[in-house]
Amino acid sequence: MLIFIARRLLFALALLFAVSAFTYVIFAALPSDPAALTCGKNCRPEVIALNRERLGYDKPIVVQYGQYLKGIVQGRTYGASEGVHCPAPSLGYSFRKHQCVTDLITRSLPVTTSVALGAFVLWMLIGVGLGTMAALKRGRWPDRLATVFSVVGISLPTFFVGLLAIMIFVIWTGFLPFPRYEGITSNPAKWFMSLILPWFTLAVVSASSYVRLTRNGILEVMNEEFVRLGLAKGLRRKTLIVKYVMRAALLPIVTIAGLDFAALLGGAVITESVFNLPGMGKLSIMAVNDSDLPILVATTLVAAVFIVIANAFVDILYGFLDPRVRSY
Amino acid sequence: MTNTTPLLSVRDLHVSFNTADGVVKAVDGVSFDVVNGQTMGIVGESGSGKSVMVSAIMRLNFGTDVIVSGQILLNGIDLLALPESEMRQVRGSEIAMIFQDPLSALNPFYTVGYQIAEAYLVHHPKTPKAQVEAIVLNALDKVGIPDARKRMKSYPHEFSGGMRQRIVIAMALINKPKLLIADEPTTALDVTVQAQILELIDALREENNSAVMLITHDLGVVAETIQQVMVMYAGRTAEYATVQDLFDTPSHPYTQGLLRAVRSFDQSTRGSLVSISGTPPSLINLPEGCAFRPRCSQEMGPQSACATQRPNLRTIGANQSACHLSADEVSRVQREAFSK
Numbered sequence: 001m002l003i004f005i006a007r008r009l010l011f012a013l014a015l016l017f018a019v020s021a022f023t024y025v026i027f028a029a030l031p032s033d034p035a036a037l038t039c040g041k042n043c044r045p046e047v048i049a050l051n052r053e054r055l056g057y058d059k060p061i062v063v064q065y066g067q068y069l070k071g072i073v074q075g076r077t078y079g080a081s082e083g084v085h086c087p088a089p090s091l092g093y094s095f096r097k098h099q100c101v102t103d104l105i106t107r108s109l110p111v112t113t114s115v116a117l118g119a120f121v122l123w124m125l126i127g128v129g130l131g132t133m134a135a136l137k138r139g140r141w142p143d144r145l146a147t148v149f150s151v152v153g154i155s156l157p158t159f160f161v162g163l164l165a166i167m168i169f170v171i172w173t174g175f176l177p178f179p180r181y182e183g184i185t186s187n188p189a190k191w192f193m194s195l196i197l198p199w200f201t202l203a204v205v206s207a208s209s210y211v212r213l214t215r216n217g218i219l220e221v222m223n224e225e226f227v228r229l230g231l232a233k234g235l236r237r238k239t240l241i242v243k244y245v246m247r248a249a250l251l252p253i254v255t256i257a258g259l260d261f262a263a264l265l266g267g268a269v270i271t272e273s274v275f276n277l278p279g280m281g282k283l284s285i286m287a288v289n290d291s292d293l294p295i296l297v298a299t300t301l302v303a304a305v306f307i308v309i310a311n312a313f314v315d316i317l318y319g320f321l322d323p324r325v326r327s328y
Numbered sequence: 329m330t331n332t333t334p335l336l337s338v339r340d341l342h343v344s345f346n347t348a349d350g351v352v353k354a355v356d357g358v359s360f361d362v363v364n365g366q367t368m369g370i371v372g373e374s375g376s377g378k379s380v381m382v383s384a385i386m387r388l389n390f391g392t393d394v395i396v397s398g399q400i401l402l403n404g405i406d407l408l409a410l411p412e413s414e415m416r417q418v419r420g421s422e423i424a425m426i427f428q429d430p431l432s433a434l435n436p437f438y439t440v441g442y443q444i445a446e447a448y449l450v451h452h453p454k455t456p457k458a459q460v461e462a463i464v465l466n467a468l469d470k471v472g473i474p475d476a477r478k479r480m481k482s483y484p485h486e487f488s489g490g491m492r493q494r495i496v497i498a499m500a501l502i503n504k505p506k507l508l509i510a511d512e513p514t515t516a517l518d519v520t521v522q523a524q525i526l527e528l529i530d531a532l533r534e535e536n537n538s539a540v541m542l543i544t545h546d547l548g549v550v551a552e553t554i555q556q557v558m559v560m561y562a563g564r565t566a567e568y569a570t571v572q573d574l575f576d577t578p579s580h581p582y583t584q585g586l587l588r589a590v591r592s593f594d595q596s597t598r599g600s601l602v603s604i605s606g607t608p609p610s611l612i613n614l615p616e617g618c619a620f621r622p623r624c625s626q627e628m629g630p631q632s633a634c635a636t637q638r639p640n641l642r643t644i645g646a647n648q649s650a651c652h653l654s655a656d657e658v659s660r661v662q663r664e665a666f667s668k
Contacts, residue, residue, distance in 0.1 A: 225432040231388050233499070234420035234450045237412075247437055323483040324436055 001326055005316050012312035019304045024065050027297050033057075037291045038095040051095055054079035055294070068092070091301070092294030101298045104283060108267075109302075111181055112279035115271065116264040118195055119202035124257060126203055127210025128250070134211065135218035136241070146211050153208030162201040162274035169197060179275045198275045202268060206260065210253065217249035224248070251321060255314050262310030266303025334361035334401075335539045336385070336423075336507055341398035343377070343384045343563075350612040354380040356563040357398075360556075362507060367533065367540040369550040369571065371586070372560035375608050378543045379428075381560075382509050386423055387415050402507070421451045424500035426529075428512040430492035434484035441480025444468070444499045451503050467498040471528060490521035497528060504536050511543045526552055547590045551575065559583050562609055562619035569647035579649035579658050581624045618652065626653065626661065 028034070035052035036043070052058050055078060056067050070076065075088035086093055086100035093100055134146035169175045179197055182190035221227060222245055230244045231237075267281030276282075280299055287295035319326050343355035355377045362368045372378050383389060384396050387407065400407040402422060407415065427433035435443055444464045449455060455463075468476035471494040484492060493513060500508060510529060514522035530553045533540045542554060550557055550571060557574050559567040559582065567580040578584045585604040606623040609615070617635045621628055628634035633652045641648045644655050653661065 225427055225429060226435040228383075228388050229425070229427060229433045229496075229499075230435065232386055232419055232425040233447045234416050234418075235446070236416065244435060322437065324485050 001319060004319050004326060008312050008315050012308055015308050015311075016305060019308060020069070020301055021065060023297060023301050023304060024068060025061065027293055027300075028061050028064065030293075032291070034293050037293055050079070054083065054095075055093070091298035094292050094294050096290050096292045097295075101294050104295060105280070105298060105302060108278060108280045108283045110183065111277050112265060112267055112272070112281065114184060114191065114195055115198050115202070115268055115277060115279060116261060118199040119206070119264065119268075120257075120261050122199050122203035123207040123210060127207035128214050128253065130207070131211040131214025132218060132246070134215040135222075138219065143215075146215065150208040150211040153204050153211075156205065158201065158205050158270045159274050161204055162197070162271060165197045165201050166274070179277070181277050194275075194277075198268070198271050198277060201274070202264070202271050210257075213253055213256065214249065217252060218245055221245045221248045251318070254317060254321065258310045258314035258317070259307065262306040263303075265306040267299065333364065335364040335403065336362040336541070337399075337401040338385070339399040339401070341381065341384065341400065342396070343380050344395050346393050346395070347612070352611045353614065354563050354611055355384065356614075358558075358560070358563075358565050360558050360565070360568065362539050362541055363556070364506070364539050365533075365537055366555045367530065367542055367553050369554035369557040370541065370543045370560060371545065371547060371550055371557060372566075373545055373608050375611070376560040377563035377611070378545075378560055379511055380563075382425070382511050382541070382543060385509065386419055386425060387412075388425075417451070420447055420500075420505070421503045422505055423507045423509060424503065424505040426493070426496050426500050426508065426510040426513045429516040430489065430496045431484060431516075433496055434492060436484055439481050439483055440487070440495045441468075444480070444495070444502055447499045448502045463502065467502050468495070470501075470532070471495070471498040473498070489517050490525065493517060493521075493525050494528065497525075497532070501532055501536065505538060507539050507541065508533065509541045509543070512545070513542075514549065515545075522549075523552075529553075547586055559586070562614060563611055564619060565641060565648075565650055566620065567647055567649045567651075568641065573646040577645050577647065577659075577662060579644040579647045579662075580620075580651050581626055581653075581661065582620050583649075584661065585623075585625065618650075626657075628652075 033048075035048050035055065035057045038051040038055070039047055056064050059067070067076070071086070071088070071090040071092070073088060075086060076090040076093075077083045077085040078093045084093055084098075084100070086102060089102060091101040091105065094104065097104065130146045130149060134143040137143050166178070170178050176193060176196060179194040180190075181194050184191040227240060227244050230240050235244075265280070267279060267284050269281035269285060271277070272279045272281035273285060280302065283295060284299045286292070287299065338361075339359050341355055341358045342353070345352040345354060358377075358381060360368070360370075370378050370381070384394070385400050385407065387396075389396070396408060398408070402418065407418065410418070434440065438446075441461075441464055444467060445460050448460055448463055464480060465476050468480060473479055473491060473494055479487075484495070487495065493516075497513075508529070513529065514525050517525060526549060529540060529542075540553075542549070544550060554571050557567075557569060557571050558565055559574070559580065561582050567574065567578070567583045569579075574583060575587065578587050582604070585602075588602045589604065591602075604623055609619055609622070615621075617633070617637055618624070618628075618639050621634045624634070633639075637652070639650045639652050641650050644651070644658050649658070651658070
């Protein structure tokens, strides 16, 4: 088992390295001049030339990438004289915002994490709960209700659900104030209030597919021979469902949930925009609008890192949950 | 057969499913007895209703839409009339079951030791841990798992097919059930292992003085250990006899076909394999009359009783056979089929 974990982690590390190189190269390969993008339309050529030198865009791509990696490990000073220093881990410097990219990300990440965590818990509860109910009452009204819920949830776009939620809960009924993000440390109650609607929106949209997955998984496992043998042993139906059926049926859901959660950490672009949350998604959108290359490289990289880590985590978790995987 | 009080007595059992295509009559009026200390065989092709029938006996119709009627008497108690809580006490304790494919029958997420202990603990709750472990070890020893103390901590996928089936047997017998139902216990196993498993089941039956119901599609398996045989076709009983009478004087054309197929295989140097042409009928909307008529070696016309009346079990010689042929016709057919 330890060898399995060690091997999986090494693989993840190699993958991270490859992902960072790939991300860097993609953005370097863009047809536009990255130095020209560092300031607005009426930029003087001297400034462009200066920024080119500061960000190292005058050097070959391999050297640039090397500097970038070095910056992550050691921190980096952009520009020789009167340069700006960003401490490690430095993911670049935005001349548009005149800030270190790492600072921007450390400010956005808690917001996105707050959104993702709450939404994840909520959608797993709704998805797995409703799916289980549907499977156990197959063909009866709870099953139909779950089907309606998942079809509606899958069909509705996120922004529509989000706007609808604002309309109903904020504008019409006034149950909730208009969401304005507040850090959990500064005001937990406000933090919670501001996140209820985003959580709910994401949960409704994402839970739909989990309802189907759970329902079908449980129904499939119920037909397995080992469940019949469990019944033939004299086990109670309840024991059988929890210990035999759920255990097997929820395994594939662990994989998908892990990856979905990681993807969400990279930024819930639409939800964050609808609810005006200053998270990773919002940061990416702003960077795209401003053609702010250093930020884009960094947000892409961070999102990719989450996916790689989640993949490794899910694989290792699987080793604990499924003895058949362990023997590799 | 000195002691012939039936342990299990099935009377006019019907099992049907509601499906989108119609009602499937998987078991259609079957009656038989299993006598204590004996092995009863049930033979038939895939889809003849054997497995559905044993599921109905243990009421394993978990989450499916099944209609069961008739009587299943275990020591005089009708299992179909029992409430679920009492039926649960019967399962695994008085009747236990062995499945066809031991890999899919064992839960992949728990060690075999745990699963066997679980089977014991369901019916003996609050047994001290050390005692349960001793019982599990003893059970594994009995079915011939070497190094049982170490192997009980292994998972099902870490065993070979034959070993897995031994584990399933150990689990089934842990509560010393009066009746063991073995649903094609050797079908998924290597030929070399099949005989060992059958011998093991028979030895344990003798040791526990219990009864075995052996479901199979292999008449060769039947010959070894069985006293009474029921041949099933399309959810009905085709023939019911002692194994001796079935092999010596098979009365139903279907049984004759099965036996000829086996014998032609045993003596394959003499020529080509013999088979029964055609396939078993769909169990939805079975035709009037005899379900076997389309495949019968005796070509019975559309005006004959075979086409219009469902044959009931009749005594022909020493056997019970569901066939419209008269005793004379049967012995003529027997001579024709086996004189060559």
